Amino acid sequence: MSDPTPVLYEALFLMSQSALASDSEGTIAQVQEMLNRAEAETLDLRQWDERKLAYPIEGQKRGTFLIAYFKARPTQIANIERDCNLSEQVLRVMFVRADHMGEIELNLALEGKSFAEEENKKEEAEREAAAAEKQEAAAASAE
DSSP, X not given: OOOOSOEEEEEEEEEEHHHHHHOHHHHHHHHHHHHHHTTOEEEEEEEEEEEXXXXXXXXXXXXXXXXXXXXXXXXXXXXXXXXXXHOSSEEEEEEEEOTTOOHHHHHXXXXXXXXXXXXXXXXXXXXXXXXXXXXXXXXXXXX
């Protein structure tokens, strides 16, 4: 018997460039509708990036990525994937179970920031503070 408890997922949708160029809001709404049909609780769904593809997919050389964070029952992922395969606008989709994400990482992701970037900024600020203290100590000992 499957577990009915919703699980946090991160999904990356590769969308057709032509679909987003003509109607970006409608395309995002279509992905939202796919998630709603699967009874998923959408935490965030936004356009992430537009890139040149490594190889053409269905004749497309460029694609736009949508990133989504949502909670859904694991049994519903197959339904979302089926809807994506039937859609002409979705070229590829990837789902990752986001159990590894803590509350801090999830909040940063929902804000569009990276946990690693935030940690690097924090470490850089600490290094700058330590360097400033060293300079102050050197200046005080020189007097």
